[in-house]
Amino acid sequence: MSAARSHCGGPGCALIVNPPNARSINHFHIHFVHYGSYGASLKKRMESKVCGHGGWQGGGLPCGGKAKFFPGFPGVFSAAMSGGSIHHDSVIAWPMSCGGGGTIVQIAHGCSIEHQIRGDYNPHHHR
Numbered sequence: 001m002s003a004a005r006s007h008c009g010g011p012g013c014a015l016i017v018n019p020p021n022a023r024s025i026n027h028f029h030i031h032f033v034h035y036g037s038y039g040a041s042l043k044k045r046m047e048s049k050v051c052g053h054g055g056w057q058g059g060g061l062p063c064g065g066k067a068k069f070f071p072g073f074p075g076v077f078s079a080a081m082s083g084g085s086i087h088h089d090s091v092i093a094w095p096m097s098c099g100g101g102g103t104i105v106q107i108a109h110g111c112s113i114e115h116q117i118r119g120d121y122n123p124h125h126h127r
Contacts, residue, residue, distance in 0.1 A: 001030060001076040001093060008032035011096035014039055015076070018112040019088050036119020043094050046106060051098035056083045062116075063090070063108040071102040079105045092117070 004015045016031040035043070042062070049057040050069040058066035070079050076093045080086045090108040097104040 002073070004030040004032040005073060005093075005095055008034065009073075009095045011100065012040075013095055014043075014117050015093040015095070016114045016117065017091045018114055019090050019108075019110055031114055031118075033114070033118045035117045038119060039117035042113075042117065043097065043104070046094070046104050047098055050104055061106070061108070062113045063111040065089070065106060065108040067104050067106040069098055069102055069104050073103050074105070076103070076105055079103075080107055083107055090114070 001015055008015065012034050014033055014035050016033065017028070018031075033039075046057075046061070046067045049059075049061075050067050053069070056066045056068045058064070061067060066083060068079070068083065073095060076091065077086070080089075080091045086107060088110050090106075090112055092106040092108065092113070094104040094106065
């Protein structure tokens with residue numbers, strides 16, 4: 001994740017790993033994207049849930065997922081696994097969250113929201 005963050009680590013970026021069942025190529029890779037309006041709205045919604053609150057927060061997040069704020073830029077996958085198994089999940093890191101003080105780590109259970117976050121979602125190509 002640190003290498004991906006070096007390409008896109010600002011407050012308008014998201015770092016995304018899709019679950020194995022939703023990958024365009026059959027190996028692990030990280031997408032770094034400047035998010036569109038859906039991504040901006042989702043980040044704002046998560047910030048209202050996690051900034052200043054401890055622990056994992058859910059409810060109303062995509063794919064029955066959850067999110068947690070971590071100061072700075074944590075080991076994202078270790079942080080994600082602190083919430084349970086991520087074997088079938090998307091893991092999304094939102095750097096420079098909560099006023100720039102840290103990173104929101106988001107888990108989306110069993111689905112990909114990469115293209116919604118990116119802003120190029122096409123339901124005809126949805127997997």
